[in-house]
Amino acid sequence: MRRCLIVGPSWVGDMIMAQGLYRALPERYPETQIEVLAPAWSGPILSRMAEVNRVIVSPFGHGRFDLAGRRALARELRAENYDWAIVLPNSWKSALVPWLAHIPRRTGYLGEFRYGLLNEARRLDKRGLPRLVDRYRALADAPPAGPDSYPHLTVDPVKQAASLVRLGLVLNRPVLALCPGAEYGPAKRWPETHYAAVAKAKLDQGWQVWLFGSAGDRAVGEMIATLAGDGCRNLAGETALDEVVDLLACASAVVSNDSGLMHVAAAVDVPVVAVYGSTDPGYTPPLSERARVVRLGLKCSPCFKRECPLGHLDCLVKLEPARVLDILDQLNPPGARSLS
Numbered sequence: 001m002r003r004c005l006i007v008g009p010s011w012v013g014d015m016i017m018a019q020g021l022y023r024a025l026p027e028r029y030p031e032t033q034i035e036v037l038a039p040a041w042s043g044p045i046l047s048r049m050a051e052v053n054r055v056i057v058s059p060f061g062h063g064r065f066d067l068a069g070r071r072a073l074a075r076e077l078r079a080e081n082y083d084w085a086i087v088l089p090n091s092w093k094s095a096l097v098p099w100l101a102h103i104p105r106r107t108g109y110l111g112e113f114r115y116g117l118l119n120e121a122r123r124l125d126k127r128g129l130p131r132l133v134d135r136y137r138a139l140a141d142a143p144p145a146g147p148d149s150y151p152h153l154t155v156d157p158v159k160q161a162a163s164l165v166r167l168g169l170v171l172n173r174p175v176l177a178l179c180p181g182a183e184y185g186p187a188k189r190w191p192e193t194h195y196a197a198v199a200k201a202k203l204d205q206g207w208q209v210w211l212f213g214s215a216g217d218r219a220v221g222e223m224i225a226t227l228a229g230d231g232c233r234n235l236a237g238e239t240a241l242d243e244v245v246d247l248l249a250c251a252s253a254v255v256s257n258d259s260g261l262m263h264v265a266a267a268v269d270v271p272v273v274a275v276y277g278s279t280d281p282g283y284t285p286p287l288s289e290r291a292r293v294v295r296l297g298l299k300c301s302p303c304f305k306r307e308c309p310l311g312h313l314d315c316l317v318k319l320e321p322a323r324v325l326d327i328l329d330q331l332n333p334p335g336a337r338s339l340s
Contacts, residue, residue, distance in 0.1 A: 001031045005056075005077065005103065007087040007094050008038035008046075012241075012260025013284055015042050016267055018088055019151040020133040020287075022051040024142035035082075037097070044242035045264075048153040065093060074100030086139050087118065107139050130282050150287040153245050153267040160246035167238065169210070169247070174332070176202045176209045177248055177265070179256035180224060181217035181236070187278035187308050188257050190316050192220055196227030197321035198255055202328070203231040207252070210235055212244055212261055253332050255324055258284065266291050271331035273324050277316035278303050292327050294319065 004025060009015055015038065025032045035054040036046055046055045059073070060066055070093075078101045085098035090111030098106045099117040107120040114121060122139065129135045133151075134144040164170070180195050199209045208231060211221040215237030225232035239247065244261065248254060249268040256262035256272065258279045265272045266286035274286045276295040280302040285293060295301070301315040308315075 001033055002029055002084065003033045003035065003080065003082045004029075004084045004086065005080075005082045005098065005101075006034060006036045007085065007089065007098065007108075008036045008042060009088050010039060012042075012045065013258075013263040014088075014132065015045055016151045016153070016260070016263040017133040017284065017287075018136050019049050019051070019267075020145045020149060021086070021088075021136040021140055021142070022049060023149050023151075024137045024140045026051065028140050028142055035080075037077075041241065044240060044245070045153070047242065048155075048245055049151075050154060060093075070097050071100055073097055077101040077103075088136060088139075092117070109135070109139075132284050133287060145287065147289055151263070151267040152269070153264065155246055155249040155268055156242075159242065160249065163239070163243045163246055164250070167233075167235065167247075169233070169250075171250060174202075174207045174252035175250055176207050176328075177251035177254040177256075177270075178209060178211045178224065179213060179254065179259060179261040179265070180211065180220050181213035181257070181259060181261070187303070187305050187313065187316075188259065189220075190257055190275045190277070190319065192223045193227060194316075194319070194321045194324075195224045195255070198324050198328070199224060199228035199232055201321070201325055203228060209233065210247070210251070212236060212239070212248065253328050255328070262286050271328075273327050273331070275316070275319065275324065277301060277313070277319070278305055278308070280304070290331070292331065294323055294327060 022034050025034055033053045034051055036052055037056045037058050040057045043055050046052045074097050082103045084105040085103040087095045087108035092113045095114045095117040106118045108118045109124045110121050129138055178195055211234045213236035217236040221234035221236040225234050245264055248265045251270050253271045254265040256274055258276050262274050266288035272286050272291040274291055274293050281293045296315050296319050298315050
């Protein structure tokens with residue numbers, strides 16, 4: 001059996017994209033045991049990936065170096081006798097622990113000062129591999145991801161039912177899930193007024209609307225719920241990440257910014273309308289045959305900035321709710337009141 005330690009990324013969406021690699025490894029190298037070194041928040045996501053055998057919590061916060069702590073962790077990992085380490089982040093710090101742990105094969109892309117830390121350093125062909133999921137898979141010499149190798153998160157029916165009861169949610173009407181947050185910054189956030197217009201239109205059609213996000217998205221959710229009128233349930237800050245996985249699977253449709261929750265929704269295979277502004281759907285698209293991307297494709301986008309450098313955010317402000325509603329109708333035609 002080959003034991004492979006993967007140093008995971010730091011964002012929800014990227015961690016889900018990494019499942020493309022986790023799925024490729026046992027296909028390319030049978031009997032590979034996959035263990036992921038990752039931030040504590042990622043445990044609920046990784047526990048829903050059938051390919052992951054073990055999660056090792058990284059104690060290092062974003063940007064924290066802590067050389068003594070990394071040496072201590074490396075000593076623990078050295079005793080595990082890993083055969084292979086694959087380092088997904090591009091930082092020098094992320095490649096340090098596998099090197100200190102004396103893992104014999106250390107694979108990753110060339111990044112900041114990683115010569116020597118990686119003994120199988122790959123040069124990234126960004127044009128040949130535009131999608132992040134395929135860049136990860138290429139580290140295992142696997143082909144680009146197709147529908148049969150897209151990320152897939154397992155839904156737990158027992159926990160799902162418990163979450164519905166705890167939150168007082170019922171599935172007697174179709175559910176529109178809205179994910180209006182984006183940790184990266186406001187240049188990825190479709191305006192609250194647009195979300196509210198979509199919510200109101202679906203409420204008028206007899207749907208119910210659930211809003212998802214972190215505690216930091218609570219105020220945004222309240223604003224949307226107020227503008228849309230009665231019938232929205234703001235769940236932002238009320239759910240753990242594993243609960244979000246199960247609850248998004250209840251939705252008849254999801255509208256989301258380019259965010260981690262967009263990737264979660266795609267990975268539980270519900271219809272998703274993904275709204276893109278400052279970022280590029282060619283790089284991190286929602287990987288699902290039931291997902292649709294909507295964007296304006298202005299000359300100034302994608303800029304990949306956290307805030308609009310031109311001060312107008314036209315790429316999102318001018319993307320009208322009617323376009324999203326049209327796509328929702330295509331994914332869930334009026335009268336097809338699916339609760340899948």
